[in-house]
Amino acid sequence: MYATTGFPTIARDIITAITRIALGVIFIAHGWQKFNEWTVAGTTDSFSQMGVPLPEIAAPFATFVELIGGALLILGALTPIVGALLAANVIGALVIVHLTPTPFVDQGGWELVAALAAGALLIAAMGPGRFSIDRFLFSGKKGRGRTRTSGARSVAAEA
16 A cells, blocks of 8 residues: 555555664664763763753753653654654754754764754654554554544534
């Protein structure tokens, strides 16, 4: 079966899973760096030097959203919430630290955080695909107890 545009549904589900995994690994790597290599205290100091507001809150938030959110993204669990949190995290980094005239990451630019934000937002908006925890947990709950015809009948009855 094909979607209205693009690849067949199974291909989209496979591509979505690959994208979730790739993004999740990148987020975990950055969160692990903040947690293990720099430590949360070191990340707080670094955030303070960069002018990040409330670095005592922002550093643990970024660390754990990236670590835990990355893992949940890989699993495809709670994707709308996780995708939005991950996107908010890197959009904050974009606005506060990386908003420079050059896009290149090796020059402190915005390309990496913009790509991560776009990917996280896309997964949040489009969903995790068939190969996900969300699909397992939440499939079949849409429209439970109400069929298309019964909904049409109730709308007609209200009119």
